[in-house]
Amino acid sequence: MHKILIVEDHTDIQDLLHDVLSPTYQILTALDGISALQVFNDQQPDLIILDLMLPNITGESVLKTIRKTSSVPILVLTAIQSKTKTVALLQAGANDYLTKPFDIDELLARIQVQLRALPSAIQPTHDVLKFNEICLDSNTHHITVASQPLVLPKKEFNLLKLLLKEPHQVFEKAQLYEAVWGEPYQDAENTLNVHLSNLRIKLNELAEQPHYIVSVWGIGVRLV
Incomplete structure (x- = not known):
């Protein structure tokens, strides 16, 4: 439906x-x-x-x-x-x-x-996003990194899901914040940076090939 x-x-x-x-x-x-x-x-x-x-x-x-x-x-x-x-x-x-x-x-x-x-x-409505070692199921909220389970809070989950949907796209920080938080990007850079940093650390702890989320100077972030 x-x-x-x-x-x-x-x-x-x-x-x-x-x-x-x-x-x-x-x-x-x-x-x-x-x-x-x-x-x-x-x-x-x-x-x-x-x-x-x-x-x-x-x-x-x-x-x-x-x-x-x-x-x-x-x-x-x-x-x-x-x-x-x-x-x-x-x-x-x-x-x-x-x-x-x-x-x-x-x-x-x-x-x-x-x-x-x-x-x-x-097509089936089951929405599974994959990128290298990362697998995210949007319906069950189940994530694995290098076959190991990863549990994320809501905002970090939604950030990762957004990045996985376009794994080769460079996302501006305002673009990420407005999509995930649902409000204008005003003085929110620190909030976004903290969530991205936490997400990066959790991914790298499990990944065999770390450094999935990288900063693109002057633009934003992307997956590699």
């Missing part, structure tokens, strides 16, 4: 969408931008229905943050009728949009179109 994350701060609209979609899909919900990013990172939904007018972090910011690390389909709900604005949303990474008030049948059809295009629609 596909997972759909509904990000909508109006509970009446969220309840309506939940009632309509829950017979067919597993529904996740968030009332603001911060919790949306947290739920996205923890649950990895197959599609996101994203309202633009959100408290804390705007829908546009949520869209841009998710697009730094994921190509998950995002269907934007907006009350804005401006063609210029909707074109900008599509250019920023939205897959589709509907203006409020929207037709439920049209929404269902657009969701089906996006989900049919997913490669995962015909």
Whole structure:
């Protein structure tokens, strides 16, 4: 069953969408931008229905943050009728949009179109990430390094999972922090560095080939 994350701060609209979609899909919900990013990172939904007018972090910011690390389909709900604005949303990474008030049948059809295009629609949902000696199972949260079990707290687990998804990509620190913590990267470098350092130490203690996480000067970090 596909997972759909509904990000909508109006509970009446969220309840309506939940009632309509829950017979067919597993529904996740968030009332603001911060919790949306947290739920996205923890649950990895197959599609996101994203309202633009959100408290804390705007829908546009949520869209841009998710697009730094994921190509998950995002269907934007907006009350804005401006063609210029909707074109900008599509250019920023939205897959589709509907203006409020929207037709439920049209929404269902657009969701089906996006989900049919997913490669995962015909593949098992079991999500196992591997890189050299590291193996991480996103569903069971089981990690092994050189065949030895590794238990990580939530933030370190999510950092490692993000790095493993794109093992050859250099991640900016702001990019990592916003994806894992679900909030803007402001004066948070020390927090991120501590978690990366702890993760690096734990990996190196078990690895036969240590130094998996390395710093790329002036940019961020990557796996090697």
